[in-house]
Amino acid sequence: MALDSLMFFAVLAALLFAFVGSAFRILREYERGVIFTLGRFTGVKGPGLIFVIPLVQQMVRVDLRVIVLDVPSQDVISRDNVSVRVSAVIYFRVIEPEKATIQVENFLQATSELSQTTLRSVLGKHDLDDMLSERDKLNTDIQSILDRQTDAWGIKVANVEIKHVDINETMIRAIARQAEAERERRARIINAEGEMQAAANLLEAAKILSRSPEAMQLRYLNALQFIAGERNSTIVFPFPTEIGELLASAARAAGRDSGPSR
Numbered sequence: 357m358a359l360d361s362l363m364f365f366a367v368l369a370a371l372l373f374a375f376v377g378s379a380f381r382i383l384r385e386y387e388r389g390v391i392f393t394l395g396r397f398t399g400v401k402g403p404g405l406i407f408v409i410p411l412v413q414q415m416v417r418v419d420l421r422v423i424v425l426d427v428p429s430q431d432v433i434s435r436d437n438v439s440v441r442v443s444a445v446i447y448f449r450v451i452e453p454e455k456a457t458i459q460v461e462n463f464l465q466a467t468s469e470l471s472q473t474t475l476r477s478v479l480g481k482h483d484l485d486d487m488l489s490e491r492d493k494l495n496t497d498i499q500s501i502l503d504r505q506t507d508a509w510g511i512k513v514a515n516v517e518i519k520h521v522d523i524n525e526t527m528i529r530a531i532a533r534q535a536e537a538e539r540e541r542r543a544r545i546i547n548a549e550g551e552m553q554a555a556a557n558l559l560e561a562a563k564i565l566s567r568s569p570e571a572m573q574l575r576y577l578n579a580l581q582f583i584a585g586e587r588n589s590t591i592v593f594p595f596p597t598e599i600g601e602l603l604a605s606a607a608r609a610a611g612r613d614s615g616p617s618r
Contacts, residue, residue, distance in 0.1 A: 418453035455510030
């Protein structure tokens with residue numbers, strides 16, 4: 357009888373120890389415990405050692421660290437009717453554990469589904485060129501929309517990054533042709549602007565030279581010197597009319613000088 361009583365008290369002590377031990381929980385620095393008392397929310401506890409009344413209170417652990425969520429590749433049709441596949445990554449964390457537990461059944465899945473639909477919606481309003489060249493702006497737009505919608509769940513979306521924008525080979529070749537045409541257009545514009553500036557400078561130089569025949573002669577001699585420096589076997593250049601007039605004047609003067617001596 358004594359042995360039976362001893363065994364009974366030993367079992368009772370073990371059950372009591374297990375019962376009391378289950379009432380104490382340890383939460384890490386990045387964890388919080390959402391406490392429900394008889395099904396009603398009664399507070400958030402942690403971190404450290406906390407006490408939960410067995411059979412009366414239940415605790416739900418919530419991780420407050422930043423969660424990195426990969427958004428699966430989404431088929432998106434841009435505003436200019438180009439089909440692309442876009443993937444992204446989202447960084448978010450829980451800032452209000454009670455809302456993340458009470459307001460939504462599974463905040464991780466809910467955030468993932470919402471990010472996919474938001475990604476398609478936002479990118480579908482932009483052209484392909486915007487997706488390729490303005491990723492920072494698109495990231496900010498998506499992050500802002502997600503942050504507003506997940507605020508009711510106690511979630512803060514810190515950042516959104518578009519990882520890949522995949523397009524087919526046909527579109528890649530079309531983009532290459534477009535870039536080449538754009539470079540050619542810019543080259544022609546620059547060339548035309550250079551021609552206009554050169555023509556304006558030549559016109560101004562011609563006006564200056566026309567006011568001074570001596571300057572015109574110096575320019576002519578300079579051009580001859582430049583041509584002579586080239587490796588050409590034969591040089592053909594026009595005879596300046598000014599030099600002809602000068603020689604003719606000299607001949608007439610010589611004729612006048614020789615007339616009276618006869």
